[in-house]
Amino acid sequence: MATELMYLNDFDVLTGAARVQSVSVDDDGRTDVVLDRTCFYPRGGGQDWDTGAIRGAAGEFAVEEVRLDPEGMVHHLGNGPIAVGDEVSLAVDTTRRVMNTRLHSAGHVVDLAVERLGLPWVPGKGAHYPHMSFVEYNAALAPEETEATLVRIQQAARDVVGAGSTNEIRFMPVSEMGDYCRNVPDNIPTNKPARIVLYSDDFGVPCGGTHVRDVSDIGTLTITKIKSKKGVTKVSYAVEGIN
Template identity: 30%
Template sequence: MTERLFQDDSYLKTTTATVVSAGPEGVVLDRTVFYARGGGQPGDTGVLRWPGGEMVVADAIKGEGAAILHVPAPDAALPPAGSVVEATIDWDRRHRLMRMHTTLHLLCSLIKGAAVTGGSVGADKSRLDFDLPNPPPKEEIEAALNALIAADHPVRIEWVDESVLDTDPGLVRTMSVQPPRGSGRLRLMRIGQGDGQGDGLVDLQPCGGTHVARTGEIGPMRVQKIENKGRQNRRITIVPG
């Protein structure tokens, strides 16, 4: 098992860790700050360093069980099993992904009552697809999105019992991806102060990704386009403003 330090603190940039195994498919550490690709968010890139060597990490993906594979760049040296390494992410790229991922949650909160049929987080461009025949005008969405960003709402991670999905299935907006079950715990991402719509809560959804601490950290965003991707499927693409 790889301890996922990013799940409780998205701002950790580096950590020391012990190499559990190393091969061309990837390096497994006992703990890591590298987010493993999933939920529409790319895996982190960065570097592993140890006395006498370093390995550029080209991607981070999920391995067997609860392991995370730190995928080496082509022809990169591998750290010896059992050695201690310093694992450091490309922070600039991660922070751009954090800003984008939180923005997609804000966008989701604005398109009420429509299920999310797909999505992708990118450092320079991101999108959400909605089961929605008639989306609001692009300018209206963009103005509302930037108002939520400028309001500097707090963003926090909470862990709850996974049974909440049975009592409140409406927490899940995505049609194609369901939160993993079986661990007994569910990770929620909350934007806003309140506990319910209308009392300061902006968004509350299961999410395993990394996020900023406040919406004001995101900066201006622009709705680049709204596309028809099917009879009732509308794709909204956002880019930094």
């Protein structure tokens, strides 16, 4: 049975209660715990996993890594006393979650800036990690246009963050996402509910990751580099206090 993903419905959920469904040993020797529900985000969509603790009557299980399998079950990998049937409390590492959420949300603001500038770029893959933050687009950019485009995207992104806006979560069939999102990928996962997050009231993002509640929570966003090669333009960025 798929794990209930508590973070899909709540921007701020960092704690919760759950029941242990299974306990096994992973290939690397760590304990693999599956719960009936979780607030821990598993790595995916260019965003890193949560860490933290699962606490029960037997003690504390340290969550070191979180994965989502094709059947929709979330695997919490780590070490500590835990058993099937335990009623447990969950606590996500707040500092790590906030960092990953700000970086991830910043990537969507870069995309929003590109859209507001009217650039006909189709978004591709992205990465939102402290050591590597970028969004790629299926678009060509002439070398002489690079610097001016960087300045324009950075200003547009900072305008969005500076204005602030409350994001909104919505669930809907994939067939309806085109009414809200300028780009709906063909590879939207089918092992979790289809969700969009509305940025600045009118920019829909098909995404199952964690997002800031208000865009202003991202902080200062800087476009560090733009590189275009073989029809792909890579926009790298940094968020103040993180990278």
